[in-house]
Amino acid sequence: METPEDDKTDEGQINEMDKTDDDPISEKEKTDEDPKSEKSEKSEPETPPSSVQKLLSIARRQSEQLERLSILASPRKSIRKSILSATTAFTSEIQPVEEPSADVAKPARESVSQPLKELQFRASISARKASLRKDLSYAGYAKSNFRPQPGGCCIGKLDIDDVIRHSKKPLKEPLLKNVLPRDKQNAVAVFAHLMAYMGDLSSREDERDNILQILSGGIRTFEIRDEIYCQICKQTTDNPNSDSNTKGWQAMALSCGMFAPSSSFLPTLEAHLEQVVNGTVGKGKHAGSVTDPPRMASYCLKRLHKIEQTGQRHMLPTQEELEAVEKMGTISATVYLPDSTNKTMPLDPMITTEEVVVKIVQMLGLSEPKFFCLCEVDTNQEEKTLGYKTYVAEVQSMWAGNCYPEVVDRLRGFRLTGKKAKSRDNRVPNYGDDVLNKIFQRGSIGDNQPKFLFKRNLFLDHDPGVAETTRNRELAVVYSQAVHDVVRGAYPLSEQDLLMLAALQMRAETGSNSPQTVKGLSISKFLPKFFLEEREEERKSAVVNIVSGLPLDPSPATRRFDYLDYLKTRYPLSEASWFFVKQIQNTRLPEEIFIAINGSGVFYVQPDSKEELLHMTYTEICSWAYSYTTFSIVTGNLNYNEDHRLLTREGADIGKAMQLFVNRLF
Structure with a gap:
């Protein structure tokens, strides 16, 4: 949009040029000039200032219309028609100006043509938007x-x-x-x-x-x-x-x-x-x-x-979501932390797992949401990372069994009756009875019930500016997550490693290495169930002996770090980003696998035993790409390369994790 100062400048330039044309010239120059050019100079009319003012007033009017209208998309044909009609209408409002000679008043002609082009463009845009606003009505669409x-x-x-x-x-x-x-x-x-x-x-x-x-x-x-x-x-x-x-x-x-x-x-x-x-x-x-x-x-x-x-x-949607949308209300979802604390929150029916993670990170006072994720724990207690763009209500619908094939088949069987049928019983559970708690509540959920689990899935070093209190909060979350995974038997650890980790956990939580202090604790909180079968007293005695030999440390943070460092040395993938995928190319590997990503590279992991199947370092990886349903990793060199194609809907999250580690390493 041109400012009033610009208007004055253009008008001043034209008037100044008119004065220059009227200045007297030397007699020698007059005699050397062509009589025809002299004749054309005399016959050329001056550009009146009123024409310029009219152009500028039209420019201001078109600019105001441009600001009031929103930009909308339209087919190319309608754009051409609107531009053509607008240009015709615009040029009809402007009085024609005679073309001056090539060597006389050339700067004035350029100063007039430039605003003319801009005004024609603005007029065409304004007319196009006005026509689009008219054509985008429901009635206009129905006509066509x-x-x-x-x-x-x-x-x-x-x-x-x-x-x-x-x-x-x-x-x-x-x-x-x-x-x-x-x-x-x-x-x-x-x-x-x-x-x-x-x-x-x-x-x-x-x-x-x-x-x-x-x-x-x-x-x-x-x-x-x-x-x-x-x-x-x-x-x-x-x-x-x-x-x-x-x-x-x-x-x-x-x-x-x-x-x-x-x-x-x-x-x-x-x-x-x-x-x-x-x-x-x-x-x-x-x-x-x-x-x-x-x-x-x-x-x-x-x-x-x-x-x-x-x-x-x-x-x-579930019955709860139907009722929430009809009332423009909220749904409820219970999210668990690794230490079995949980919180039931009212959520928008369109909320994604990424937005839930942001809420919990702010609630707990943690650093960056990108380090954390929301997992789905199924009825077999198998944890699967949910993509950041996953709808929470969509996962709840899956748990309720609200699949669509059985319902849509009845579209053709719709029958009209003379009276309304009686309402049937709801076929999906109603989650709407939970209320918001002020703090995370201690509790547990049945082993056969699915749930949401908040965990850390990116183990990168913090920025130097992160406060010490924030670091301690995140250490508490990571420590409880590690204990949760060890006690549920998620990692392939030896008998001696399990006993040592149980002893380190006892010391971290009690702050003591005294046998009398730890003897009163329940050993089931420190060791997996399969490891305690019919040998609970024997295992507890072994752990107490190990605790008594550990050195005392007054710092709770140091005791937690000792636990995490020991676990990492025994199973490096304990600090990795995990994603559940399917691979169909390598017949030597199982179809369903986990892909784990950390600073050492990308790993294929057996789902049940969590044993490493394949390791690809970042120096071996040439590139990676993903679509809505696939993720591909290319390894090798210029002479030979191999494409590892995976089926997953978390391709964007996998690529994001790999890129973060690559950026930190290189």
């Missing part, structure tokens, strides 16, 4: 993409006023023209489920089953996602029933948090939701109701943007 419905008032023609508004009649054809023939039946069935969910149609399915049918159709079938969103927009436009409209917006919120529409319909959906938020669409409709449309549309936009950035869901 909806098909005429059978039985409409205009046979064979699209009645736009009827097709974009709420209807109490089921569809006979999909709304969109581009729905494939194989998906037409599902698209029509989705609308019937939507009407039943909103209370506009009775069915044998209860409310929960109807919304799960809609969501499962969108999760599995990409081709009908735009159709689903268009149907919801239709049923929430001019809906006279407040309760029905509320359920329609709840269906919109649930869909926005499960899957995104196609890139061609996404701008229209965002613009439609923004118009509802601003009150330009549906103004005054159901304001102040239980679910106010502008407030719900803002909630839908937030969920839609999150699903665009992080990716779609793959599991249907």
Whole structure:
């Protein structure tokens, strides 16, 4: 945008040039000049200052319009048309200026043409954005993409006023023209489920089953996602029933948090939701109701943007999540620390594990969230690191068994009845009874129940600026994590190593090496269960003897460091980043393995015994790459190389861990 100072400069330059042209010249120069040039000089009109002022006023007007309009994407053809029409309209407002001669007033011509180009560009952008804002409405999209419905008032023609508004009649054809023939039946069935969910149609399915049918159709079938969103927009436009409209917006919120529409319909959906938020669409409709449309549309936009950035869901929501989204509330999740303390937290249904880690790091006063992760402990007590972009609600849905294949198959079997069916019992557990505790509570969970576990997964040196108190807090977390892994038998350690670690743990926790002090402790807190079978007293006596021979140390931090250092010397992978993957190339290795990453390189580890299968140093690794479902490591040299391809959805996290270690080493 040009400032007023720039305007004055341009006008001053032109006036100064006009004065220069009128200055007298020597008689010799006059005689040497060509008569034709003299004639053209006399006949050339001066550029009036009013034309420049008009140009600058138009520039300011176009700049103000540019600031008011937001940048929106559009197809190339519409951009060309809008630029062409805007340029034509702009040039028609400007009075033509005669072209001066080549050697007279050349600087003045350049100073006028440059603002002209800028103004033409700004005018084209402003016109394009204005046209885009108009075309991105839901009604504008319907005019170009909806098909005429059978039985409409205009046979064979699209009645736009009827097709974009709420209807109490089921569809006979999909709304969109581009729905494939194989998906037409599902698209029509989705609308019937939507009407039943909103209370506009009775069915044998209860409310929960109807919304799960809609969501499962969108999760599995990409081709009908735009159709689903268009149907919801239709049923929430001019809906006279407040309760029905509320359920329609709840269906919109649930869909926005499960899957995104196609890139061609996404701008229209965002613009439609923004118009509802601003009150330009549906103004005054159901304001102040239980679910106010502008407030719900803002909630839908937030969920839609999150699903665009992080990716779609793959599991249907639990009953708790359904209720939370319908009320724009929170879900609850219990996160355990390695020392068996836990905290139940209220969380946004769209929260990811990375965001949960940030919350816990701040809660515990630790240094950097990148050093920590959230793990899933399954029913077999096997720990698997969850990717940073994993939805917490998605993991809970998996635990509840909310897979979609069984549900979506019933889309074709939707049947209408004369009365509403009785509600069925919930098929998923309700986690909504937990409340937020002020501190982490001591407790345990059943061995056969899955849970979230907070752990450290990147063992890099701290920056020099980290405070001593923060270091001590992180030392406590790492120490409890190491004890947790040793006691559950996660590492392949010898009998002597297990006894020594138990003795070091006793000394670290009691601060004493006296046999009388440690004899009263339960040995099950220090040794794995399989190691204590039928030999508990013998093992305890051996540990007490080892403790009595250890030197005293008054520093709790030093005693913990002794435990960690001993464990690291016996099993270096105890301080590594672990990821569960599948490999399909090397037939000599098991299909399911762990990949462990530390400062020494990348390791393939046997899942059960935790024994090392393959070691790749960083000097052997040429490159690595990942996609949404794979991770590839290339080793070798220019003459020979080998590609180690793995199946995993944590490829980005694996690459991030490798890069951090490489940066520290090299």
